[in-house]
Amino acid sequence: GGAMTDPKGDRSKGPSEQDDPDLFTRIVDSDEKGVYVSGAKARQTGCINSHWIILMPTIRLTQNDKEYAIVGAIPADVKGLTYIYGRQSCDTRVMEGGGDIDLGNAKFGGQEAMMILDRVFIPWDKLFMNGEFEFASMLVERFTCYHRRSYVCKTGLGDVLIGAAATIADYNGVPNVSHIKDKIIEMTHLNETIFAAGIASSHQGHKMKSGVYLNDDMLAQVCKHNVTRFPYEISRLAQDIAGGLMVTLPSEKDFRHPEAGPMLKKYLVGRKGVDVENRMR
Numbered sequence: 001g002g003a004m005t006d007p008k009g010d011r012s013k014g015p016s017e018q019d020d021p022d023l024f025t026r027i028v029d030s031d032e033k034g035v036y037v038s039g040a041k042a043r044q045t046g047c048i049n050s051h052w053i054i055l056m057p058t059i060r061l062t063q064n065d066k067e068y069a070i071v072g073a074i075p076a077d078v079k080g081l082t083y084i085y086g087r088q089s090c091d092t093r094v095m096e097g098g099g100d101i102d103l104g105n106a107k108f109g110g111q112e113a114m115m116i117l118d119r120v121f122i123p124w125d126k127l128f129m130n131g132e133f134e135f136a137s138m139l140v141e142r143f144t145c146y147h148r149r150s151y152v153c154k155t156g157l158g159d160v161l162i163g164a165a166a167t168i169a170d171y172n173g174v175p176n177v178s179h180i181k182d183k184i185i186e187m188t189h190l191n192e193t194i195f196a197a198g199i200a201s202s203h204q205g206h207k208m209k210s211g212v213y214l215n216d217d218m219l220a221q222v223c224k225h226n227v228t229r230f231p232y233e234i235s236r237l238a239q240d241i242a243g244g245l246m247v248t249l250p251s252e253k254d255f256r257h258p259e260a261g262p263m264l265k266k267y268l269v270g271r272k273g274v275d276v277e278n279r280m281r
Contacts (some may be wrong), residue, residue: 001050003041003115006058016064021066026067027130034123035130037070041115047081048113050076053211056123057140061133069136071129072122080120086112093251101252113156142214148224149215152198158191158234171279172243173271179240184238186246190230197223249280258279 006015009023018024025039037055048052053074061069093102100106129135134269166184169175195262201219207215239246245268255277265276 001044001047001053002056002143003044003053004046004056004058004140005042005044007040007042008058014059014062015068016062024058024065024068024069026068027070033264034121035070035072035127036119036156037117038119039073039117041117043086043112046110046116047076047113048085048111049135052076053081053115055117056143057129057136059140060137063133065136066131066133068180069129069131069133070127071139073126074120074122078120080118082116082118082130082181084114084116086114096251096253101255101277141217144224145215145217145220147174149201149220151200151223151227152195153196153197154231155191155228157233158187158194161234161238162187162191163239168242168279171270171274180241183241187234187237190226190234194223194226194230220251255280 003025006024009018009020014027015021015024022039025037025041027035028038029036036152041047041053041055044053053076054071055074056070056071096102103109123275129139162184165187166175169177169180197219201215201223204216204219205213206216250260250264255264268279269278270276270279
């Protein structure tokens, strides 16, 4: 896991200027074996199913921020590290015991968590930056260059959503209606535009002195900019195609209920030959 994002506190102030020094991850102590760090990392995707976490600075640092200029590797279960699991809008439905329809991605769902570090130990051989504040800006820029190009992964989600939208249009009996086809075309256009920027960034990469390749920075930023806009429009179009049932659908527990279930099967029917449960899914 690449842990870069700090809570930041007052965004107009740097790390050493904050009222609470722990709002950016920092070295608080050291001995002959290594250093001890405290602070927090916010919105860490996939951190709980990582084996190792790489702690990194999140912004440009100054001479006064030397204690915050730290890059180090820690095991994901290291002593002093607490995870506070993030919440999602519909996550209580999984507690209703209905089965798997309401779980979404039941086997491979992701997560976000806040990581709280309380005097977490990092041995010297796992410490890669220790006070070299002048390199923090370059580190952040290069990390984000790779990371923002990697947002091409969102187009995989887009492919699934476009396929689901086309399927529900078929279930509803309107796959050939012109405005439905136009929306699916627009969804595909937006999704492939994200993909194109990410792939182009890699294609335009250049070899650095170390032998490592760095992808094109500008195109990586374009890829990220597209991801901050296009998936939301793709989702809006998908909801438009699916209709109001997308956001008002009763739970799977209701669907399995001996009294409510038959009524839902009667009134949630689509075109002939389509199973109601498939339409719900």
